[in-house]
Amino acid sequence: MAVQKVSPYVAHVFVCTNDRGGARKSCADDNSELVKAALKRVVDEKGWKGNVRVSTSGCMGLCATGPNVMIYPQKVLFSGVSPDDVDGIVSAIERFVADG
Structure with missing residues (x-):
């Protein structure tokens, strides 16, 4: 039986790495x-x-605007992300960590 718990993470960052092999974006x-x-x-x-x-x-389900990075439980979505955007994403995470 499943046991429901509170997430141990202040922020959980999901990075979409879905690859359609060139069939679609x-x-x-x-x-x-x-x-x-x-x-x-x-x-x-x-x-x-x-x-x-x-x-x-x-x-x-957002591939047309990807790559996508989603942060929970804050419900923050970054779209059109490149490696150059990592600093901005980290700045957002820093605020979440500071807020606890």
Whole structure:
């Protein structure tokens, strides 16, 4: 039987890495794996492990505007993300961590 609990994370960051193999636009087309790797590296460097989790996401249904990064429970969505946008995403996460 499932046990319901409160999430242990202040922020859970989902990075879509869905790859349709070129059949249609997908988040993987524009380096979403690099975005995920950079976010994981920053979370580690800042000592946020245990408070912030970066996870791979399958399709969010928003591929036309991807790559997409979604942060919960804050309900924040970043679309059209590139590795150059990681600093801005980290700034948002910093606010969430500070707010606890």
